Amino acid sequence: MSKDKNIKVARLIGLEKKAREASSKDELYFVIVNETRQIIDYVNSFLLIKTPTDKFKIKATSDLATIDRTSPLLTFIENFINNDKTIDTKEIQNLDVEKISKNIKAEKPKNLPQNILFIPIISPQKGMQGYLLLGRQKQFSDSDTELLRHLSMSYGHAFNSFLKDISINNYFKKYFTGKKSWKIYLSIFIILFLPLRLTSTAPVEVVAKKPKLVTAPFDGVVKEIVVNNNDKVKFGDLLILLEDIELNNNYNLAKQSLQVTQKELLRSRQSSFSNNEEKARLAELVAQVELKKAEVASAEEKLKNTKLFAKQKGIAIVDQKNDWQGRPVKVGEKIMTVANPDEVEFLIWLPVKDSLVIKENSKVKVFLDVNPISSLKGKLLRASYAPSLSPEEVLSYKIGASFDGKKPPRIGFRGTAKVYGSRVPLFYFVLRKPITFMRQYIGI
Structure with missing residues (x-):
């Protein structure tokens, strides 16, 4: 074996060691796109990683610390990797850039080398992880391809350190099959039908009781x-x-009118002994005096009521x-x-959209804005039959609740009330709002 081959083998072993000892994904990406140059010469490289939507995105490029998503070069590479169906995604191969440009109907970037080597990175346990693309002007030889095939397997194995088994299929097989799976199903059934109290929150105000x-x-x-x-x-x-000015004038006029009528009655009584006509008027004048007295009394009463x-x-x-x-x-x-400040109750405006089935003496908790940490307890006293507009212009039911405590809060304090309704299964407690929304949305 020649000296050059020994050096290349040593570099290959060292590169595999770096890949397996990478402490993070970013470090592994850096090794793949930059350190591979120790084994194979290239101008630039691109590492594309599979996303949860089964698309591939460039995560690292050679000689660059950050990825510029607006770069035409990167856009072109992601475009043909995700859209060109003619590429054999499981084999290392030399790509014809001109042919790819025609397939995806996009112009080839000027800074993209003529020769592109397409290298799949496959994890032995987790399958396809991504692709490494190497570009240079000189065509890649068969020996380069074989060397990179070995190196891609090492990179795929290195990816195992950062992959977690989150397969839903494996999760269900682990916990929902087998001899003890009935315990899981029984637990789920019991939990879903666990009775809980429905609750709703609504604005509340402290008001006088009587x-x-x-x-x-x-x-x-x-x-x-x-x-x-x-x-x-x-x-x-x-x-x-x-205002009593007009009433006071009316009272004085009524008194004067009474005095005039009384004097006229007195004159008629004195003349009645000799004049039959005056005697006939006595009854009428007596009635007028009584009427004037009533008018004075009425005016006096109104004056007092000012x-x-x-x-x-x-x-x-x-x-x-x-x-x-x-x-x-x-x-x-x-x-x-x-109002008596020691006798208070709570006025609750429960929105129609949050309404629930409530009964008399249902529990109520109140959290006032002045002290939102501690709660005040009460019981439901009454609820309106039909909803009406609240002070915030929200269609709501008007609910009265008692205050069960020693030191009553000040009248006028506001906050939020938690109203407890009837007991329902847990699955309905969780899905009540989505069910209501879907019913209103689809119109049934």
Whole structure:
């Protein structure tokens, strides 16, 4: 054996050693595209690796650290490897670049050498891994081809270090066949029918349990809101003043009209002893006096009602206090609320798309925005029969829930409520949303 052959064999052994000792895929790719030059001379090389979609992409090229996907050369190579069906993908062969260009109807890049050697890299255990393409102007000899056939087997074996057995077929054969497979099937069956409670989340607000509404006693105009929002009030405290100028004038006019009628009645009584016509008017004048007294009493009552007082102790709840000043109100219209801060409940707006079958006394958990880590417990008290628009303009069911705890949260706090429904099998718990979506999508 000549000295040159001994050197080439030593280089071949050293190259195989480098390939098997590569610590990562990138290192192995570098060895394949660059170190192969120690055995066979070439201008450039391209390593294409198989993807999960059975396509081949260039992962490394000689003398370049990064891959430029926009390069016409790389695009041409990936194109003909993935689309030219005339190539025997399992054999080392010299490729006719001109013929390939015609097959894929693409122009040959100018920087692509005339002679391309196509080398499949096959793992003995995992099959086809990719291709190595070597390019040079001089044609590859038969001895070069045989040498690279041996080297490709070594590269294929080196790939085994980075391949994992993720075959679904092998996975099923391992766990779902054999004498003990019935245990797996039984476990799956039990898990799928494991009963779990359906849950839904929805916006929630802390509201007063038995609020006392302060409403307008008659059609009028708000003069002033005396108290501020969240002020503590006690029984008899002044809350609201309504405009009383017109009512006060009406009251004074009613009193004057009463006095005139009373004097006329007195004059008629004095004249009735000698005048029969005056005696006949007495009954009419007495009725007019009673009517005027009723009008005075009514005007006085309305005048008193221009001042609205608290009828229970608690806190005042009023929205936009300054906006109420000068606002006209209708009889019965709510102006503010007086609520006991120690008696609260939860108002939940459950969206229709997340609705579930719930029963009275179903469990509810509330996570307030001010303290999202800890939860407050409650029970469902009532739910609306028909949905309505929530403050966020979402079609929702209105649900009331109790607060089961010692220290009630402040009225007005908001957060998220978790509502618990009936128990269902695990498979329905997991697939409920996809089933609903598919039903709506396909229209059944």
